[in-house]
Amino acid sequence: MPDPRTAILGRLRAAGDSGPLPALDTAVLERRQWPAAERVARLRKGMEAVHTEFLDATPTTWPAVVRAFCDREGLKNLLFGPACQDGAALAAAWAPGGTQLMPYDRPVEAFKQELFGEVDAGFTSTVGGVAETGGLLLMPGPAEPRLMSLVPPVHIALLRASTIQDSFWSAVKALGWGRALPPNALMISGPSKTADIEQTLAYGVHGPKRLIVVLVDDLA
Amino acid sequence: MSPNSCGSAPVHAETEVHFRDAAAKALLDPQLRANFRRAMDGLITKRKAQFPDPRDLQDLRDLSTAIRSRSLLNLPELLEQFEANCTKNGIKVHWAETCEQANELILGIMQAKGAKTLVKGKSMVSEEMHLNAFLESKGIEALESDLGEYIIQLDGETPSHIIMPAIHKNKDQIARQFSQKIKDAKYTEDVDELTAMARKVLRQKFLDADAGLSGVNFAVAETGTLCLVENEGNGRMSTHVPPLHIAVMGLEKVVARLEDVAPLYAILTRSATGQAVSTYFNLITGPRGAGEKDGPQEVHLVILDNGRSRIYADPQLRATLRCIRCGACMNHCPVYTRVGGHAYEAVYPGPIGKILTPQMEGVGVRHDLIHGSSLCGACGEVCPVEIPIPEILVRLRREATHEDLGSAVAGKGTGRTATEDWAWRLWAGVTKRPTLYRIATWFATRFGKALPAGAPLIKNWTQSRTKPVPARRSLSERMRTEGGPHA
Numbered sequence: 168m169p170d171p172r173t174a175i176l177g178r179l180r181a182a183g184d185s186g187p188l189p190a191l192d193t194a195v196l197e198r199r200q201w202p203a204a205e206r207v208a209r210l211r212k213g214m215e216a217v218h219t220e221f222l223d224a225t226p227t228t229w230p231a232v233v234r235a236f237c238d239r240e241g242l243k244n245l246l247f248g249p250a251c252q253d254g255a256a257l258a259a260a261w262a263p264g265g266t267q268l269m270p271y272d273r274p275v276e277a278f279k280q281e282l283f284g285e286v287d288a289g290f291t292s293t294v295g296g297v298a299e300t301g302g303l304l305l306m307p308g309p310a311e312p313r314l315m316s317l318v319p320p321v322h323i324a325l326l327r328a329s330t331i332q333d334s335f336w337s338a339v340k341a342l343g344w345g346r347a348l349p350p351n352a353l354m355i356s357g358p359s360k361t362a363d364i365e366q367t368l369a370y371g372v373h374g375p376k377r378l379i380v381v382l383v384d385d386l387a
Numbered sequence: 388m389s390p391n392s393c394g395s396a397p398v399h400a401e402t403e404v405h406f407r408d409a410a411a412k413a414l415l416d417p418q419l420r421a422n423f424r425r426a427m428d429g430l431i432t433k434r435k436a437q438f439p440d441p442r443d444l445q446d447l448r449d450l451s452t453a454i455r456s457r458s459l460l461n462l463p464e465l466l467e468q469f470e471a472n473c474t475k476n477g478i479k480v481h482w483a484e485t486c487e488q489a490n491e492l493i494l495g496i497m498q499a500k501g502a503k504t505l506v507k508g509k510s511m512v513s514e515e516m517h518l519n520a521f522l523e524s525k526g527i528e529a530l531e532s533d534l535g536e537y538i539i540q541l542d543g544e545t546p547s548h549i550i551m552p553a554i555h556k557n558k559d560q561i562a563r564q565f566s567q568k569i570k571d572a573k574y575t576e577d578v579d580e581l582t583a584m585a586r587k588v589l590r591q592k593f594l595d596a597d598a599g600l601s602g603v604n605f606a607v608a609e610t611g612t613l614c615l616v617e618n619e620g621n622g623r624m625s626t627h628v629p630p631l632h633i634a635v636m637g638l639e640k641v642v643a644r645l646e647d648v649a650p651l652y653a654i655l656t657r658s659a660t661g662q663a664v665s666t667y668f669n670l671i672t673g674p675r676g677a678g679e680k681d682g683p684q685e686v687h688l689v690i691l692d693n694g695r696s697r698i699y700a701d702p703q704l705r706a707t708l709r710c711i712r713c714g715a716c717m718n719h720c721p722v723y724t725r726v727g728g729h730a731y732e733a734v735y736p737g738p739i740g741k742i743l744t745p746q747m748e749g750v751g752v753r754h755d756l757i758h759g760s761s762l763c764g765a766c767g768e769v770c771p772v773e774i775p776i777p778e779i780l781v782r783l784r785r786e787a788t789h790e791d792l793g794s795a796v797a798g799k800g801t802g803r804t805a806t807e808d809w810a811w812r813l814w815a816g817v818t819k820r821p822t823l824y825r826i827a828t829w830f831a832t833r834f835g836k837a838l839p840a841g842a843p844l845i846k847n848w849t850q851s852r853t854k855p856v857p858a859r860r861s862l863s864e865r866m867r868t869e870g871g872p873h874a
Binding site: 170171172174175176178179180181182184185186188189190191192193194195196198213217271272273274275279280283297299300301302308309312313314317318334335336339340344345346347348349350351352353354355356357358359360361362363364365366367369371372373374375 | 422430449452453454460463466477534538554556557589609610618627638644647649650652653665669679681682696
């Protein structure tokens with residue numbers, strides 16, 4: 168008896184193709200285009216509709232905006248990636264006292280309990296945004312581990328307005344994700360939510376209860 | 388039983404399952420009907436709001452259909468390319484012809500790592516495999532973490548909808564259930580509080596689990612990527628927190644390019660729940676990489692056939708495999724809305740289930756399902772990938788009573804009954820002989836009225852409808868006597 172792989176592929180091949188490949192008309196995707204300022208507004212509207220909160224900032228003020236938010240909310244600590252450029256910039260601007268910066272600089276196995284139980288918030292960068300529906304594009308990795316945007320109850324994400332793409336489709340092309348992808352990449356449009364109980368929306372079911380976007384206006 | 392079917396499936400024994408009886412029972416449950424009606428009305432409204440422009444909708448459907456059709460035309464090549472890229476990325480790929488093989492593979496993967504507990508993201512293929520029951524019989528705890536799946540697992544139930552598995556329950560029922568089954572839980576009907584209770588229990592489970600399992604919404608051949616669509620974050624928890632991630636997928640899920648996924652994803656969430664986008668769209672292209680501080684050490688993927696390659700062999704039935712599991716056909720089905728998902732006694736309920744289940748398990752075994760439709764066409768009209776569900780239903784009805792159509796349909800011809808056979812022979816005999824036909828219609832028009840509503844066969848129609856009364860004279864009789872354009 169052939170192994171399952173050979174048997175399955177053999178059956179599929181034996182079925183043969185049926186006709187020519189249908190053409191792909193992507194006009195409906197290409198119609199989704201907006202000027203830069205409108206992309207920002209669309210992203211914001213889409214994400215606010217699913218309870219994402221926005222903080223306005225500039226290329227120079229954003230570390231202070233993050234800090235002010237943490238102080239205002241009385242966050243005990245903030246997890247960040249010290250090897251990431253934005254993480255390093257945040258740490259450089261961080262004055263002692265108040266919310267404590269907590270580096271994610273060791274394997275998760277070394278502090279899993281602490282991560283699940285003791286961390287109030289996580290700060291990450293983004294590699295872009297999606298205007299059409301609202302959404303942040305993240306590429307976790309060695310500098311910014313995957314769980315930073317998932318486990319802490321508050322996720323603070325830094326988004327530069329200039330990186331917002333028209334749609335997920337155009338973002339995939341612009342970022343070259345079809346050629347190479349890291350082990351994990353993702354789009355996030357809001358805090359974790361569910362409607363599994365009687366179609367009633369509830370936020371913060373498994374992932375973050377709050378998503379804060381620090382929106383850097385770098386369009387000028 | 389066909390070699391590809393799930394022999395261990397508890398509800399799919401070789402004996403015929405009767406949708407008619409289960410549906411009749413469900414119709415008598417006003418609570419169930421109210422729960423479904425409310426939920427389906429909400430979903431229909433929300434989907435409609437997502438497609439304000441009919442041209443955009445049709446263009447997006449055409450594109451999505453073309454992408455899925457192309458994927459299927461190139462399926463063996465794409466599967467090989469996908470497998471090669473996964474392997475390059477460090478994902479270990481396994482193939483299973485049957486659910487039994489897939490279950491054994493997963494057990495083997497877990498045992499090799501000494502894993503005793505599994506936390507699951509939502510996966511319909513794992514439902515198809517009855518994986519939870521299998522693992523539990525081997526001493527492994529398999530816990531559902533999608534809130535809806537968690538709710539039904541607490542009661543030992545199966546999903547009643549592929550997207551919203553606990554849709555048959557209302558919050559009072561869930562409140563009672565949580566207060567009885569979750570340790571130290573107090574009774575509350577507040578949805579936020581109920582959600583918080585589940586969060587607390589499941590967070591500990593994510594933390595402790597030895598392995599995580601997920602399904603796959605789209606598999607990308609060019610990059611070797613598994614795409615996961617979800618709102619809750621339990622999919623990310625299940626695939627990133629435990630040291631071992633096992634994914635399961637039906638072999639039809641592969642698409643050529645990542646950019647092909649964008650329109651499919653756009654139409655999936657809009658069709659399913661009326662959302663323009665889900666909270667998370669997760670792309671998994673490998674286990675924890677060099678220098679990474681989290682993520683699973685190992686990622687395994689099980690590619691399951693379970694009858695799909697047989698469906699694939701038939702040019703018309705192949706369209707069934709275009710399905711992206713959005714559930715819109717269920718939400719818009721007048722039958723599903725009234726009887727609910729459990730009446731189908733199948734993993735996949737509703738219109739897509741009516742064509743998928745009989746093809747997987749045999750049209751003879753699930754003969755009742757292909758007749759549980761009024762052929763109103765709503766399912767075909769809303770399907771984002773234009774699967775002609777009504778046409779396929781008609782085709783399967785024909786297959787069920789004919790074994791000589793040259794197809795590969797499982798259980799073909801086994802639904803044939805002597806009564807029906809005899810009735811059609813009689814019909815053919817009469818309609819092929821003009822004199823006989825004229826005599827028959829003369830009798831029918833003159834005496835049809837006298838036929839009692841409770842007569843056999845007629846009774847099936849008249850028990851819920853008024854008896855049709857034939858016209859006094861047949862149309863051809865009137866044409867002959869009164870004349871007409873072609874008289």
